Amino acid sequence: MNQTFTAFEGQRRLATGPLAEVALAVKRAGQSAEPIAIFCDGTGRAVDLDLRGSDDAILARLPASAPPSEAPEAPPSEPRGRGRPKLGVVAREVTLLPRHWEWLNAQPGGASV
Template identity: 70%
Template sequence: MAMIPMQAMFTAFIGQRRLASGPAGEVALTVKRTAPRPDEPIIIFDNGTGRSIDFDLRGRDEEVLARLAKLAQPPSEETAPPNEPRGRGRPKLGVVAREVTLLPRHWEWLSAQPGGASVALRKLVDEARRASGDKDRERQARDAAYHFMSTMAGNLPQFEEASRALFADDRRRFTGLIADWPADIRDHIVKLACSDRA
């Protein structure tokens, strides 16, 4: 399972009804204590992405919470297999080396910048994040709403029309098209789609 950000929020549905919403541990324990029914599966969603996620619910409550807490921690150098050579970067600071492919003229420009290529790239990324922050948040909210919607409402009436309205950012038409959907599903879609406004 992938790492879980500390502030991440999750929502569990049983069939078409919202079962629980909150931090990973709270939602996991609620799901663990709920008896699933064959006709109403329990699905947990990451509110940040709108995608379903599986939690390992085996064992005692303390064991479940310990596994989730471990997933919320950034990987340390000690978790790397002992025989693997240590890579570049500063893992303790969260700096991780990855491959970037650029043309020679890009490398020349980067190496001529104060602090070298890594510092210049970090500055460029930070500037781009500041400049496009609102658009990125809108896109992430729309994508999260769509992922959730595809899983939970893909067979509901007017799904295709609602999807088009969502991506066209036609909020009035979108909310009108999903108005007759089950209340918990509809409300969660609207919450995810509008999270960029918060």
């Protein structure tokens, strides 16, 4: 699967294509007043490249394989139920520290008052 990447100089599209072509196009664009950003077209994630040195040095530093695009999750074996999903967190563990709960429980009427 060949991934494509797109480089933007500010709001202007600079180059689109394989990572090697985009990296060299960004290198040829040189320093500009606008920031240059490179994104993976499949995932939308930003890509950072080291563009120092010659074209051969830049190509040698490119990742051997681009990060895989995020595949959609497999459908669950059981249908989801209604309501909010269970996250496995007890509210007491998140809202207050244990010492705070102890203090509340020591108050007249307990923590629920």
